[in-house]
Each structure stands twice: as C-alpha cells, then as structure tokens.
Amino acid sequence: MFRFSFSTLIGFCAGIGLLAFAVASATDNHVIFISLSSFGLVFGSTMAAALISYSTADVLHAMRSMLHTFFHPPTSQKHLKQVTRRFVEWSSIYRQGGIVALEQSLTKQENNDEFIRAGIDLMGAGYANHDIRTMLTDQMDATWQRHTLEGKVLNTMAVYSPGFGMVGTIVGLIIMLDNLNGDMAGLGKGLALALITTLYGVLLSNLFFKPAANQVTEKQETMYFRHQLISEGFVLLSEKRTALYMQDRLNAFIKPSVRDQALSGEL
Template identity: 30%
Template sequence: MDIFSLIGLVLAGVAVIGGSILKGSGVAALLNPAAFVIVVVGTFASICLHTPMSVFMHAIKMVRLVFAPPRSDLNEIIEKVVSWSQIARKDGLLGLEKVIEQESGEFERKGIQLLVDGTGPEAIRQILEVDVSVKEHRDLQGAKVFESMGIYSPTLGIIGAVLGLMSVMQHLDDPSHLGTGIAAAFVATIYGIGFANLLLLPVSAKLKAAIQEQVQVKEVLIEGFLAIAHGENPRNIETRLKGYLHH
C-alpha cells in the first residue's frame, strides 16, 4: 500500500470540505446534484467519446497502481541477473533452464528462455524491446485517460456555472433566491476544478511515474540478458547494471 497516495487522497478531501467549513459555507453548500450530473457524468461522457472501451477498461484496472504500485528493487534485480550470469558461466546457457520455473515474472522467464534457446543478442534485444514498447504504449494510453478527464472536467464545471447563472437570471424577480442560486452555480466550478486538480491529474501523473519505473526495470533486465548472451564476466555485468542505481 502506498501510504503517500492515501494521505494525498485524504488531504484532498480535507482541503475542499475543511476550506468550505472554515469559509463559513458549510458542507451542505458543496452538495448539489445538478452540478454533480453536469461535471462528473459529463466528464465520463466526454471520455467515452474520446477513448475506445478497451483503453478505458485498462485505465480503470491501472488505478490500483496508485495505491499498490509494483515493488521493484533494482538492487535485488541486479543480484538476480548476476546470479544468472554465474550459472551461465559455470554450466552454460542451458544451465539456466532450471531457473525459468523459479521466476514468477513473465518478462524474466521470456528473457531466460531466449538465452536457453541460444537466441542471438541482437534478436534478444529486438524481441524484448518490442514487448517493453507495446506494454509502455498501452499503459501510457491508460494514464492519458485520466489526464484527458482532468482537461475536460474544469470546462464542464464552467458550463455548469453558466447554466446555474442562467437559471438565476430567469428568477431576478425573486431577490431572496439570488444569493443561494449564485452560490449553487459556482459549486459546479468547484467540482470541475477540484475533480481535475485533486484527483484526475495527480492520478495520471502517478501512473506515468509507475510506468516509467517498470520500463527502467525491464531496461536493466534487457541489459543483463544481453551481457549474459555475450558471455561477459559476472563482475563486469554487476558494475554496469549498478550504473542504473545512480538515476
């Protein structure tokens, strides 16, 4: 569990609700079904037109990465690669066959299988880089779903505010309702801007960071597989891969 993300979510609620209370508006002022329909439902309507269903569903599945990002310890990964290189140096590439069953990661198993099959270094690079590129592209599409929603949401908030003010202007003959009507109109703006800047855009940025971290891990693995395929010394492999730790 990423506690920092959970803290951010709680503080977002505190910022809006607490701010409304401290300003004297109260929590009730934030509750407006019409504003909710215009902003939230409208934002989902926009993204339905903007994005294919498969991409949207993938984006929904990716939300878990915000609160439960994949654990990737580069030190541990480098140690594994070095241990594979030691096995290959001692028993040959076929000696890695027993390692395949011990690995849980699909990418790791695929790379080791390529080594065992005697695939050339350049072919290994091309095959694995295609996997990385396709996965990165699909995940970035998912992250951009939330980014796009964060762009549409404030605009829909403005639309909600304008619609609310239009309603107020139609009842200028009743001054007693002007104050509450104008306040309710601006709730839509709060929904739109708050929804975008306190939830959607941060989620998109967090997902992109998680994607980049996963790509870096796979880059380390690819470099390791290539070094093993070239028969490099395990100590040299370790030294090279530890260069990633500085970044």
C-alpha cells in the same frame, strides 16, 4: 510486486482535508457543498467526452491506472540492487546448468513477472544475444506506448472536467433565473448551488485526473529503466558472462552508494 504508496495517500488526504477544513471554518451549512446531480453531470460528461475521444478499453484502462496511483512499482534503488544480485546468481546457474536450471531457480514472483518471463522464453528458444536485445527492446517500447496512452487519456479528462463544470453552472443559472419569479431572496442560494458544478470540475481536474496522469507517466519512466536493466542482464546471460562481469555491467544502473562491493573471482 506493487506496494502501497504512502506519499500518494498522504497527498490525497491532505488535499481533501484542507478542503474540508476550509469549508468547516467558513460556514455551518456544509450540505450546500454536496450535490450528487452536479457531480454526476461533471463526471458523467467528462467520461462521455473521453469515450468520444478514445476507445472504451483505453478509457477503462486509464481509470484503472488512476486507482493504481495508490500503489507504486518496485523501482527503488534497493529493488534494482536485488535484481542485479539475481542476475549475478543466474550467471553461475546458467553457465553450469543451462536454461533448465535457470528456469528452476526462478521464484514464483519472478516467474509471474512478464518481462523476466519474456527474457527466459527468448533464451530458451535459443536466440542470439543481439536478437534478445532487439525483441526485449521492442517489448519495452510497446509497453511504454500502451501505458503512455493512459496518461494522455487522464490528461484529456483533466482538460474536459473544468469545462463541463462551467456548463453545469450555466445550466444551473438558467434554471435558477427561470424559477426566480421576482424572488430576489433565493438568488444567493440558487447561485451557490449553480457554482457547485464548477467546484467539482476543478477538483476532479486538479486533485484526481492531473496528478494521476503525472504519476502514470512517472511510473512508466521508472519501469522502463528497470526493464532496461533486465534486458541488459538477459543479453549478458546469453553471452554466458561471468558473475564479476555481470555485476560490473549492471552496477551502471544503480547509484554508486547503493552498489554491491566488487566480487572477487574469475574474469
């Protein structure tokens, strides 16, 4: 259900590209900006601090969510319109054939959707409409809380990484001064290498962790809105509302310019 996010890819490539352009236009010695030991110190220390602050599972889920920033969930107005259309179709199917016909009408994608599957299962169990609303709302809130924690972990890592970049710089300066032995010619080169860790810390924070944290939060807000629509749809299905009533109620979740035209038929 997730599609590739071109805006994220463009932003990421633009950030890396502008940095590369700045380096290439300022110096011919590009190798000085590459240091695996400096990167390992900053990234490794940031991960260690995150593991101290949170559980291993939470940190791993946060890192996975950061990789998933290149994809976005189906929450566009076009998608919400399609969901509304499906509930309009399901209203007739459910009133005519019951829960069995409703389950048979699900596509493979819909059957694999955890929230839609949960709504179908609750209806199949025979719960009343208010119970379905309560249980689906509880699931929405629980999902929100779990994924909000991923954003908190990434924000914490964004705070830690510049600090560990400074730690790496201090360590590099100590080593540089200890090995100087009166050779002032090596001071500039050694200082440049020591500052690489600060550069890595700032880049990790502002180009990776902070944007990923913001996008994780934004995704969960849009998915929560989608789940509200689906939750309301299942409540209306359990009440055996007509297709016209279903469409008019669920259209409230969609922009007026995108909504379907009103159906004609029974009220």
